[in-house]
Amino acid sequence: MGITYRSDVKISTDQFIDVLKRSTLAERRPVDDRDRIEKCFRMVILLLPHGKMIY
Numbered sequence: 001m002g003i004t005y006r007s008d009v010k011i012s013t014d015q016f017i018d019v020l021k022r023s024t025l026a027e028r029r030p031v032d033d034r035d036r037i038e039k040c041f042r043m044v045i046l047l048l049p050h051g052k053m054i055y
Helices: 013-022 034-041
Strands: none
Touching: 013 034
């Protein structure tokens, strides 16, 4: 499985929060503070192997 780095893929803040929850990272992130998560999300690089989000 190869990893493709792309900068043109956009996901919503809600999708990002879902990724955090599915990966257990939400336990250490302020997922109930949507504005704060949105600011953090702008600095995140997501890995999208074969065009699918990693959960």
